[in-house]
Amino acid sequence: MNKPPPQTYPLQYYLSPAQPCAYIPERQAIMATIDPHATLDQNMYTQLAALGFRRSGSHVYRPQCPDCRSCIPLRIPVANFLPNRSQRRTWKRNQNVQVNDSGVGFDERHFALFQRYVNKQHRDGGMDNPEVSDYLSFLTSPGIDTRFLEFHLDGQLLAVAVTDHLDNGLSAVYTFYDPDMSQRSPGVFTLLWQIEHSRHLGLSWLYLGYWITECRKMGYKNQYTPCEILTLDGWQGLTAAQI
Secondary structure, eight states, X not given: XXXXXXXXXXXXXXXXXXXXOSSSTTOEEOEEEEOTTOOOOHHHXXXXXXXXXXXXXXXXXXXXXXXXXXXXXXXXXXXXXXXOHHHHHHHHHXXXXXXEEOOSSOOHHXXXXXHXXXXXXXXXXXXXXXXXXXXXXXXXXXXXXXXXEEEEETXXXXXXXXXXXXXXXXXXXXXXXXXXXXXXXXXXXXXXXXXXXXXXXXXXXXXXXXXXXXXXXXXXXXXXSSOEEEETTEEEEOOTTTO
């Protein structure tokens, strides 16, 4: 006897209560979130990414603030990307870096580097002295094809770029690196590498999450051009005037 197809149901969305914004002081944030009990697969998450959703662990959300539109979804059409002079220098400077796809799962070396990174680069940012459970719940999610990309320099772990695979692109989840090697611009290099990797895989986009001009740590994303932002009329190229 043939088994019946698995039951499906429409995703439910919820609005969070207003809370202090993590990016812009003195503002309140409201998030539209996907039903936390829903099990996402790669195809479903691909569709959600195209609608401007992002994940933190298994928490899939999109800002839905009634009086603010500062969080703008941004992605790079990788076939058209052209690095600027500074990015070309960073790429050339790091040509001796080796990259390895370690898949997903707990690795003590990754966790030690993550601890060093957040304790030095993001002190008092809410992630100080993380536990293993905090680390895994922040970076991984059941049903999502996530890879931990290792960047090695002379046999030492320089950086880890946590990356989700979508049907038509990659999504840069989070990157952490050796804070003593910041002169190499590892954050820039890992992102450039993910752009090239997307091209190599024949994918169309690299999703970078939200571009927020009022927040210094989230305002750099428009430096990777050409790029696209999600507007009320769909995805559109970011113009020189908007940059």
